[in-house]
Amino acid sequence: MKLGKDWQITTDSMNIILKRRRRVPAKGGKPAHDRWINVGYYGNLRAALNDILDKKIIASGIKDLQTVLKAIEEVRSLIKKVPEKALDEDRRGLKKKAGAQHG
Numbered sequence: 338m339k340l341g342k343d344w345q346i347t348t349d350s351m352n353i354i355l356k357r358r359r360r361v362p363a364k365g366g367k368p369a370h371d372r373w374i375n376v377g378y379y380g381n382l383r384a385a386l387n388d389i390l391d392k393k394i395i396a397s398g399i400k401d402l403q404t405v406l407k408a409i410e411e412v413r414s415l416i417k418k419v420p421e422k423a424l425d426e427d428r429r430g431l432k433k434k435a436g437a438q439h440g
Contacts, residue, residue: 394408
């Protein structure tokens with residue numbers, strides 16, 4: 338699932354994986370291209386989305402309140418684009434994990 342141009346969420350059998358786009362410059366005859374770097378592994382989608390928020394705030398340099406509020410608004414905009422179905426599937430996955438741990 339893409340979240341804007343710089344963030345992507347994928348999964349494996351045990352984790353939600355947060356990836357960030359990095360631009361690789363042209364070098365040695367190879368053209369410039371994008372590369373997706375894993376930046377975190379999470380047990381649920383909300384944790385991954387919250388980490389995007391944390392990373393945006395830190396990247397803002399916390400120069401002033403306006404800068405931080407802008408970073409928060411950018412992430413809220415990304416979160417609004419997450420399909421409700423994805424959040425529902427995440428909730429069901431958490432219930433299954435909890436049941437497996439107790440059973």
